Amino acid sequence: MLQSYETLRQTGIATVRAQIRSGGYASHTAGLGRNLLQANLAIIPQEFALDFMRFCQRNPKPCPLIGASDTGNPILFTLGQDIDIRTDVPAYNIYRNGQLVQSVTEIGDLWTDDLVAFALGCSFTFEHALIEAGFELWHIANNVTVPMYRSSLETVPAGPFRGPTVVSMRMIPEERVEEAVAISARFPLAHGSPVHVGDPAAIGISDLSAPDWGDSVPQPAGHTPVFWACGVTPQAVIQQAALPLLITHKPGHMLITDVPDTAEIPIITNKNMPR
Structure with missing residues (x-):
C-alpha cells in the first residue's frame, strides 16, 4: 500500500524503507527517518575507491564518510541491519563519463562485482x-x-x-x-x-x-x-573526474540509515554482520 510523504513522516524506518524498496516512495527524504542519520551516496568502480577515500579524509566538512561497502557487496551492514544499496534509496542518478544518462528507482541491473558504495553524512540529519x-x-x-x-x-x-x-x-x-x-x-x-x-x-x-x-x-x-x-560535493567532483560509471542518490533523495543522529561514529554490532 502506497503511503504519502506526510504519512511517512510519522512512521518508523522499517515502514519508510519498505516503501522505498518496493518503489512505493520515490521522492525526497527531508523530514523522514526521525532521529536517524541520513546519507549521501556515491558508488564507483573499485580502482578509484582509495583515491576517493583520501578525498573524503581531506574534506570532512562536505564529505563526512560514515560507511563504505566491501567491493562488490551491496549490503551496507555497518549502517543498519537490513540496508541494500541497490534498492533502499528513493531515486538514483546514473553518470557515464561524467554525463548524467538516466535517473532510476533501483540499480539491481547495474550492480557489478567491482563496485564500491560510499555513504556520507547529510544535513537532513541536523x-x-x-x-x-x-x-x-x-x-x-x-x-x-x-x-x-x-x-x-x-x-x-x-x-x-x-x-x-x-x-x-x-x-x-x-x-x-x-x-x-x-x-x-x-x-x-x-x-x-x-x-x-x-x-x-x-x-x-x-x-x-x-x-x-x-x-x-x-x-x-x-x-x-x-x-x-x-x-x-562528491557527486560534483566525481562527475568532473569523468569516471566510466558513477551512481549517486538523486539530490535530496537520501539513504536513511539505522544509526542514531547523535552517534559520533556508525555503530557496528554482531547482529549487523553478514552471515
Whole structure:
C-alpha cells in the first residue's frame, strides 16, 4: 500500500524503507527517518575507491564518510541491519563519463562485482534538531528540495578528484543564526556547523534564486542566508573526474540509515554482520 510523504513522516524506518524498496516512495527524504542519520551516496568502480577515500579524509566538512561497502557487496551492514544499496534509496542518478544518462528507482541491473558504495553524512540529519528547536525550514514545510549551489570554496584534491565545495542554504532568522550554528555543530557526521553566513557573493554565488540543484526558496526580510557544506560535493567532483560509471542518490533523495543522529561514529554490532 502506497503511503504519502506526510504519512511517512510519522512512521518508523522499517515502514519508510519498505516503501522505498518496493518503489512505493520515490521522492525526497527531508523530514523522514526521525532521529536517524541520513546519507549521501556515491558508488564507483573499485580502482578509484582509495583515491576517493583520501578525498573524503581531506574534506570532512562536505564529505563526512560514515560507511563504505566491501567491493562488490551491496549490503551496507555497518549502517543498519537490513540496508541494500541497490534498492533502499528513493531515486538514483546514473553518470557515464561524467554525463548524467538516466535517473532510476533501483540499480539491481547495474550492480557489478567491482563496485564500491560510499555513504556520507547529510544535513537532513541536523535539520531534525533545528525543527525541534522551533526553526521553520521552508523546504520541508513546503515539501520541496533544499537549494544547493556550487561555491568558490575549493576542496583539497586527491587523485582525479578535485573541484568546488557544493553548499546547501537555509534562510535563518537574524536573531537566531548563532543558535542554528551551535545546533548544527553538534552533528559533525552531518556536515556540522556552516561554512559561511551572510553575503552569498563572498563564496561565489551570484543569484540565490537560481540554485544549481534543488528548489528556490523565499528570502524573507529579517532572515540571513546560512550555508552548510553539502554532500552533493562528491557527486560534483566525481562527475568532473569523468569516471566510466558513477551512481549517486538523486539530490535530496537520501539513504536513511539505522544509526542514531547523535552517534559520533556508525555503530557496528554482531547482529549487523553478514552471515
